[in-house]
Amino acid sequence: MTEQPLSGLYRPSLTLLTDLYQLTMAYGYWRQGMQDREAVFHLYFRKAPFQGGYAVAAGLAYAVDWLENLRFSEDDLTYLGSLRGSKGQPLFEQGFLDYLRELRFTCDVDAVAEGTVVFGNEPLLRIQGPLIQAQLVETALLTLVNFQTLIATKAARIREAVGPNDQILEFGLRRAQGFDGGLSATRAAYLGGADGTSNVLAGQQFGIPVRGTHAHSWVMAFEGEEEAFEKYAAAFPDDSVFLVDTYDTLEGVRNAIKVAERLRAEGHELGGIRLDSGDLTYLSVQARKLLDEAGFPKVRIVASNDLDEQLVTALKLEGARIDTWGIGTKLVTAYDQPALGGVYKLAAMKKEDGSGWQYSIKLSEQIAKTSIPGILQVRRFFGPDGKPVADMLYNTAESLPEQLTIVDPLDATRRRPVQSSEFRELLEPVFRQGRRVLELPTLAESRQKARQEVTALDPSIRRFLNPHTYPVGLEKGLHDFRTQLILEHRPQRPA
Amino acid sequence: MTEQPLSGLYRPSLTLLTDLYQLTMAYGYWRQGMQDREAVFHLYFRKAPFQGGYAVAAGLAYAVDWLENLRFSEDDLTYLGSLRGSKGQPLFEQGFLDYLRELRFTCDVDAVAEGTVVFGNEPLLRIQGPLIQAQLVETALLTLVNFQTLIATKAARIREAVGPNDQILEFGLRRAQGFDGGLSATRAAYLGGADGTSNVLAGQQFGIPVRGTHAHSWVMAFEGEEEAFEKYAAAFPDDSVFLVDTYDTLEGVRNAIKVAERLRAEGHELGGIRLDSGDLTYLSVQARKLLDEAGFPKVRIVASNDLDEQLVTALKLEGARIDTWGIGTKLVTAYDQPALGGVYKLAAMKKEDGSGWQYSIKLSEQIAKTSIPGILQVRRFFGPDGKPVADMLYNTAESLPEQLTIVDPLDATRRRPVQSSEFRELLEPVFRQGRRVLELPTLAESRQKARQEVTALDPSIRRFLNPHTYPVGLEKGLHDFRTQLILEHRPQRPA
Structure with missing residues (x-):
């Protein structure tokens, strides 16, 4: 014992x-x-x-x-x-x-x-x-x-729903079934079709590409959202993805664009924005529009929020403009079975x-x-x-x-x-x-x-x-x- | 890597x-x-x-x-x-x-x-x-x-369904989410209300009582079921639980009784029988009757087969005569959530x-x-x-x-x-x-x-x-x- x-x-x-x-x-x-x-x-x-x-x-x-x-x-x-x-x-x-x-x-x-x-x-x-x-x-x-x-089977199904071109990032560690329920899930998810993971131990153990940006807490740790984005971009001028839904999603997109403009002026490009709540179809379409109008057609839209192959299929049918799919709980626990x-x-x-x-x-x-x-x-x-x-x-x-x-x-x-x-x-x-x-x-x-x-x-x-x-x-x-x-x-x- | x-x-x-x-x-x-x-x-x-x-x-x-x-x-x-x-x-x-x-x-x-x-x-x-x-x-x-x-919450609910007197054994390792999805699940299941586990590593790591008997393969490894029970009892004369459903459950109960009688003649008592398939209410009632009529009212009936708190409740209401509940997949994966x-x-x-x-x-x-x-x-x-x-x-x-x-x-x-x-x-x-x-x-x-x-x-x-x-x-x-x-x-x- x-x-x-x-x-x-x-x-x-x-x-x-x-x-x-x-x-x-x-x-x-x-x-x-x-x-x-x-x-x-x-x-x-x-x-x-x-x-x-x-x-x-x-x-x-x-x-x-x-x-x-x-x-x-x-x-x-x-x-x-x-x-x-x-x-x-x-x-x-x-x-x-x-x-x-x-x-x-x-x-x-x-x-x-x-x-x-x-x-x-x-x-x-x-x-x-x-x-x-x-x-x-x-x-x-x-x-x-x-x-x-x-x-691996779950990941393969999610790959089928997402199609061959979009990215799938596995984000599930925090809801996984124990630490190896996370580690071995990340391995199998990558094997089955994910492109990367947030799980650093899995990156180290298996050479899986690791990805990640910042949490809501990053935004909350600063006076305002725009400042938070600004400070994050200072650390990762070429690799920033801003989480835009801490307070109000479309307001967040506008703040992201302001910082993206300043980044561009310094020779850098914003990588993406992330939506983590709300109506992902509506918000992604609106966000795409705002980004495109502001001259950022290449800024990727990352979306997450209890996604699985059925939801991804529905979002695709509805015309959601999502480039990278963050899949967590539903993938690493194979939630429906x-x-x-x-x-x-x-x-x-x-x-x-x-x-x-x-x-x-x-x-x-x-x-x-x-x-x-x-x-x-x-x-x-x-x-x-x-x-x-x-x-x-x-x-x-x-x-x-x-x-x-x-x-x-x-x-x-x-x-x-x-x-x-x-x-x-x-x-x-x-x-x-x-x-x-x-x-x-x-x-x-x-x-x-x-x-x-x-x-x-x-x-x-x-x-x-x-x-x-x-x-x-x-x-x-x-x-x-x-x-x-x-x-x-x-x-x-x-x- | x-x-x-x-x-x-x-x-x-x-x-x-x-x-x-x-x-x-x-x-x-x-x-x-x-x-x-x-x-x-x-x-x-x-x-x-x-x-x-x-x-x-x-x-x-x-x-x-x-x-x-x-x-x-x-x-x-x-x-x-x-x-x-x-x-x-x-x-x-x-x-x-x-x-x-x-x-x-x-x-x-x-x-x-x-x-x-x-x-x-x-x-x-x-x-x-x-x-x-x-x-x-x-x-x-x-x-x-x-x-x-x-x-732990799932186990507490299963304890509520089972009542304070019956035994709950957690059997889930083989369907667990990775090895720690098994190990930490066993720990939490015990904490929440299980009485023991089949998971030997959890027994060693945490001092949780380990329990187990034999698989269908034991029975299949001998010419007949009665011989298989006999040989198992030779190794564990005071600690045998016979799995009776490899071929035909009630036939299995009868074979168990024959061996139990020979055990008793040598000063030992059969511990229990285990049902792992079929209509657990019907089979447990019939098995109880056969055992009681043969003079074995203390032989415990262990049942397993995709049980959770809802099924246990239903079986109890139907009058199933089960003393020990083997709970696996549904407990260690918290299957319904x-x-x-x-x-x-x-x-x-x-x-x-x-x-x-x-x-x-x-x-x-x-x-x-x-x-x-x-x-x-x-x-x-x-x-x-x-x-x-x-x-x-x-x-x-x-x-x-x-x-x-x-x-x-x-x-x-x-x-x-x-x-x-x-x-x-x-x-x-x-x-x-x-x-x-x-x-x-x-x-x-x-x-x-x-x-x-x-x-x-x-x-x-x-x-x-x-x-x-x-x-x-x-x-x-x-x-x-x-x-x-x-x-x-x-x-x-x-x-």
Whole structure:
């Protein structure tokens, strides 16, 4: 226990970033001698967020970092040794703690690259290796990948609303969910389509361009608004954006123009003005008019105030004259759906005698929540124009037939023969036996990939309202096998 | 820039956890020689979250930790020195970076203790000191206090729904917003009313009781469900809770009972079963019946599946037989309102000649968003039964009249003379000239305080739907002064 909840985190291990049940299960497997049985898990979500048609994968760099540092420190083991059961007995025996001390990550990991467009049911990560390890990493992988995928997707949608030319600045740190809810949100927002951030730590950590101007308090700290602008411009003659709504927005624009004129006389140009309240359509149109009439057509109008993709779309339709969109709370918290329901499911285990795979399935009353067995890969097919046409999940442990057919996992009567011969496998090797084998792309590369992949989608899939469903199916052999497994496991009750 | 986004955080400074504009303003103040002008800022929210009647203050321990470690490291300064303006010039001159290198926190901080019930417009923190410092800390304080106050409030509401006797376990880490969105959410959830968590890192960091059993994957890793339960019980004969819905819930309950009988024969008792899907009312009633009939009335029923205070209330009304509530996503993300709109506003500055205070106000078209000037304190009055009856905001720099009157800030015609003589001042000294002067309470103490404070509120204020508004007013002198200040600042346009 610490009185320093933040600085206490500067410690050599985040291995305990997990649910207790991962450790109680680990103990159970260890006691059964099952710790090294080879197992395969998949991490996936079932439905794209925001009622949208797609998601943008993100968070892998965090996941890789966490896995590479997976190691129980002495502090961790001391803590685990201090846990007690209901009768006051130690929860874990010493031999298990000794086992954890020596534990090193030796799994294979295959993952979808950050920035890839992904759909429901597609594994973003596949973990294959000793059961105890592959299970232990569940919580951290979900935490790190769920959230960043959510935010990258939100940012991609906001980019769609804003269009390719306007700037998006992410301003959300103050309303973020904890400091890393801010830091990792900024990273994912940039990956998904933002151009810059106000978050200085994210600038330093990830090289994201940082932007910022002044707050209302700056204006309030001076006798009058014009003086406040004047003094700010003295510090940043070539990089000033004046916040004009502390007292009265259009009065603020007029004060900004006065200072802009004096700046120009000294050889500098005002960068922009910022609107942070009120009717952004009306005010931006009026502000544009005032600026243009005064000879400042290049002064940018920055707007912020609880914006998201729906509001941006509405403002654009209404003719708002906004050049830079400051997006905060609604982006970094994914306000209208603040969690992605990613799950992590066991899909196969090596048989006890090592003679092959035994497949696992988690049933549910809803077929949509029933898991998919196998050692899965996702194959994305492309049409003659290079655009993706369908994705196929298949079991890499089985051979594929000549003629491929994909079956909709939610409606087995919807089947498509695969005609395209152009394809890409989405899951690529990241770890082999615990060693990293993939050089991660830079954040800028992942960001570029995200934009390319989203714009390659058909507009019907990209739209916000009732998007078309991109075809994701099970390879027919996998579908048939899964159906058989469901029937075997489901109790056959008489009607 | 780092390829180790998580382990890269093990660094001596989180000082850059801020918006760039705090630093550009700091530079501006420094250039104007205004850095040491004494200023007063308040951190507050305007409206209790979740359309509720109150909030539970939290996050102060994090804020204190951050402030105590406020220091620009050489890495930080190198990064800031690398920033460039639009013409390629350094954004900050070297003298400013040298100034930042020597900067130490020397402000006074007064704050509301964690676990205190608070209402809209009441300062949770008051920062008084050199303008440059008091401004610089804005973003981090907002991030840390906004989120934890939000989650503590959510947890308090869930505690209200669940009642005083059932257990609440927080299970949300996997869907949390980043790793600290999980860690600090767990802390705040415990503070607000949860009894335990699955989050092991939170257990270690904060001494919160950790709980957990097994996942579906445990069941899937064995030939059959009964065998899986059997093997789990072998590891935890006195601490097993079986997850019964991997294949068929009631079948699962029957398998749990078989194993419970064998456990009992060996002198152990099954702890509980867990339902994680389906109709929780129906299934819990059926499960209770099966367990009771089999002689296991003390086996607890744990339920989880996207629960929040509204669903818990519905399940309770329907007669669900649930003893322990596993609450995840909806709690740790505050799903229905994932951000608290806390703000940080300049309220006063010492006059340039040091001869007294000059008060500041931020106007808005909406009176609810107009700030409150002064060096504020919150006085809470209590009735003869010891229950709070009204809160009064007043300016500590002015003397109070004999007969106090409070005025509703949203409707100046609503006024109440104060009759009670029992009161408590909510803001207490935490830092004096940068030195901490308050021993922080333990998390357990803050948790107890939260429970006491919420239960002391009238039920009409605690209810979820259309709660009564607890009276929070401005002391009449403060109200009159604020009105005058608004009139002075607002442009008087002819009608």
